[in-house]
Amino acid sequence: MPKVIKAFVRYIDAANKAVGKFAMYLVFAMMGILLFESLSRTIFDRPHIWVVEMAQFFMAAYYLLGGGYSMILDGHVRMDLLYGRWGRRRQALSDVITGFLLIFYMFFLFTGGISASKYALKYGQVNYTPWGPPLSPIKIVMTIGIFLMLLQAIATFFKDLATARGKDLDQDKEETVS
Amino acid sequence: MSYEMIALLIFASMLVMLLTGQRIFAAIGGVATVFALLLWGDGAEGMPFHASFVLLNWYPLLTLPLFIYMGYMFSESGIADDMYNMFHVWMGPLNGGLAVGTIGLMVAIAAMNGLSVAGMAIGASLALPEMLKRNYNKIMVTGVIQAGSSLGIMVPPSVVLVLYGMIARQNVGRLWMAGVLPGLLLAGLFILYIMIRCKLQPHLGPALPAEERQISWGKKLLLLRAGIIPLVIIFSMTGLFLLGITSLVECSAAGAAATTLAALFKRRLNMKVLENTLRNTLSVSCMFMWVILAALAFSSVFDGLGAVHAIESLFLERWHLSPWGIIAMMQVSYLLMGMFLDDTAMLIIVAPLYVPLVISLGFDAIWYGVLYTITCQIAYMTPPFGYNLFLMKAMAPPEVTLGDIYRSITPFVLVMIVGLVIVMLFPQIALWLPNLYFGK
Numbered sequence: 001m002p003k004v005i006k007a008f009v010r011y012i013d014a015a016n017k018a019v020g021k022f023a024m025y026l027v028f029a030m031m032g033i034l035l036f037e038s039l040s041r042t043i044f045d046r047p048h049i050w051v052v053e054m055a056q057f058f059m060a061a062y063y064l065l066g067g068g069y070s071m072i073l074d075g076h077v078r079m080d081l082l083y084g085r086w087g088r089r090r091q092a093l094s095d096v097i098t099g100f101l102l103i104f105y106m107f108f109l110f111t112g113g114i115s116a117s118k119y120a121l122k123y124g125q126v127n128y129t130p131w132g133p134p135l136s137p138i139k140i141v142m143t144i145g146i147f148l149m150l151l152q153a154i155a156t157f158f159k160d161l162a163t164a165r166g167k168d169l170d171q172d173k174e175e176t177v178s
Numbered sequence: 179m180s181y182e183m184i185a186l187l188i189f190a191s192m193l194v195m196l197l198t199g200q201r202i203f204a205a206i207g208g209v210a211t212v213f214a215l216l217l218w219g220d221g222a223e224g225m226p227f228h229a230s231f232v233l234l235n236w237y238p239l240l241t242l243p244l245f246i247y248m249g250y251m252f253s254e255s256g257i258a259d260d261m262y263n264m265f266h267v268w269m270g271p272l273n274g275g276l277a278v279g280t281i282g283l284m285v286a287i288a289a290m291n292g293l294s295v296a297g298m299a300i301g302a303s304l305a306l307p308e309m310l311k312r313n314y315n316k317i318m319v320t321g322v323i324q325a326g327s328s329l330g331i332m333v334p335p336s337v338v339l340v341l342y343g344m345i346a347r348q349n350v351g352r353l354w355m356a357g358v359l360p361g362l363l364l365a366g367l368f369i370l371y372i373m374i375r376c377k378l379q380p381h382l383g384p385a386l387p388a389e390e391r392q393i394s395w396g397k398k399l400l401l402l403r404a405g406i407i408p409l410v411i412i413f414s415m416t417g418l419f420l421l422g423i424t425s426l427v428e429c430s431a432a433g434a435a436a437t438t439l440a441a442l443f444k445r446r447l448n449m450k451v452l453e454n455t456l457r458n459t460l461s462v463s464c465m466f467m468w469v470i471l472a473a474l475a476f477s478s479v480f481d482g483l484g485a486v487h488a489i490e491s492l493f494l495e496r497w498h499l500s501p502w503g504i505i506a507m508m509q510v511s512y513l514l515m516g517m518f519l520d521d522t523a524m525l526i527i528v529a530p531l532y533v534p535l536v537i538s539l540g541f542d543a544i545w546y547g548v549l550y551t552i553t554c555q556i557a558y559m560t561p562p563f564g565y566n567l568f569l570m571k572a573m574a575p576p577e578v579t580l581g582d583i584y585r586s587i588t589p590f591v592l593v594m595i596v597g598l599v600i601v602m603l604f605p606q607i608a609l610w611l612p613n614l615y616f617g618k
Contacts, residue, residue: 020460024457030431034431055427063243063468075460077520081197094198104211112225
């Protein structure tokens with residue numbers, strides 16, 4: 001593998017790990033908002049109109065920003081009727097071939113995200129709710145998450161290609177989910 | 179090409195992509211995008227991203243990461259250890275008693291968790307080695323843990339029923355209430371099977387030896403304290419929700435917080451545990467969310483083709499099925515598809531096609547949700563595509579082989595099919611409790 005690709009894979013892995021480690025703490029943000037609201041409403045009789053949407057935004061940010069890291073952790077379920085019986089190299093070969101579909105999907109998610117964000121910025125789009133927050137910030141965050149996922153899909157493609165050719169680009173495997 | 183042929187082609191390409199072993203979300207989302215572009219050209223470009231906004235507006239889905247967090251935190255907290263001890267001492271003297279106790283433990287865990295992962299992890303790490311040490315048959319033991327942990331999605335809280343509630347537009351509180359008795363019915367059937375089988379073949383689950391039974395009544399009663407923390411957690415979560423004090427998503431946050439406090443109280447919480455829990459939560463939540471995101475895109479392509487009407491005319495006009503024939507047909511199709519498709523994706527793709535038909539035939543959508551969940555439980559356990567199978571393989575000690583796991587599920591799947599038929603014949607098992615609590 002050329003040096004550029006190795007560096008690319010290394011940087012993308014590092015970037016997604018960093019973003020993912022941040023994103024995983026967003027669970028506490030969701031938990032905190034919801035607990036705050038239930039206490040505020042039941043004890044102090046003060047409901048807030050922004051709670052529902054805020055929690056939704058955190059959820060969207062959570063799984064989209066965490067997407068790349070979840071790829072590194074190999075957390076995505078596969079149907080392994082055949083796949084599970086293959087050796088590591090054959091699995092990688094299959095992933096190289098079908099990986100195009102993943103990259104294709106991510107690419108259109110990304111272009112969709114870009115145009116939705118542009119639209120939201122241009123027309124100052126707000127959510128159609130009593131609180132009515134502007135939608136561009138969350139759309140941009142979502143698009144960034146998808147972009148990171150696209151980059152991770154490409155990096156994973158190179159890793160699989162290396163494995164299929166009998167080499168190893170995956171420097172740190174110790175951190176997979178048990 | 180007719181729309182039906184196109185729909186069939188889309189489905190077939192998805193199955194082929196799934197068979198290659200590509201990540202489920204990539205296979206489903208990729209195929210959906212390809213066909214959206216082929217069918218509708220440039221206008222469809224935004225379609226995959228649009229699905230993410232549909233998902234964002236599915237407010238109840240916030241329960242998913244929170245319940246997953248709760249499950250991992252719960253298995254780290256050590257609360258289950260005490261509960262297992264309690265069941266071990268109380269049920270151990272019976273033939274097959276430890277297996278019966280494990281089912282009891284699994285019901286308790288199911289009442290604190292919306293998925294089957296926590297039950298699986300606790301069963302495999304705690305109950306399995308204990309039972310093997312006491313000469314229980316390993317096939318029996320693996321079956322018990324798989325069947326027991328599958329109750330996680332039936333006994334409230336249940337993430338599967340939350341998803342179903344969103345798609346079928348039904349009240350989640352009602353659905354959860356409807357899951358209580360069928361869940362207990364299934365647990366009862368499992369226990370009945372274990373007791374009969376171990377009575378006939380005592381070597382499968384020998385009673386505890388006499389020296390292990392010499393425990394004073396005082397100690398025995400003291401062990402019941404293990405039930406206190408779980409009851410507090412269940413109350414702060416499901417209890418407050420059913421009393422109408424917290425909303426659905428708030429109750430999952432309350433449960434997650436209560437479990438974290440319990441772990442803190444048991445002095446099990448440290449940075450390492452916390453980080454592991456958060457990482458596992460992220461990984462599993464992302465797995466589910468990305469599958470849902472892709473399945474939503476797929477389902478909107480399907481919807482655009484008018485698949486709802488196609489299915490309706492196939493069942494009613496071409497095959498001339500009776501209403502009950504259609505319900506049976508649907509369950510069979512779930513079981514078949516469940517072999518190839520991830521169950522979450524299946525729900526999102528198929529339920530929008532089936533539920534309107536079920537309602538128009540005059541069946542109760544709440545009852546149908548319970549039927550769906552039992553089918554899901556079976557699909558989780560049956561090869562080739564079963565979450566529980568793979569989790570079990572990953573977590574069980576090496577002497578339990580994949581062959582053992584496959585063989586272990588057969589009797590329990592049969593028992594679950596009996597349970598499914600009972601709930602089909604007597605809808606009141608599901609509907610009595612929600613109707614009693616919420617009124618008709």
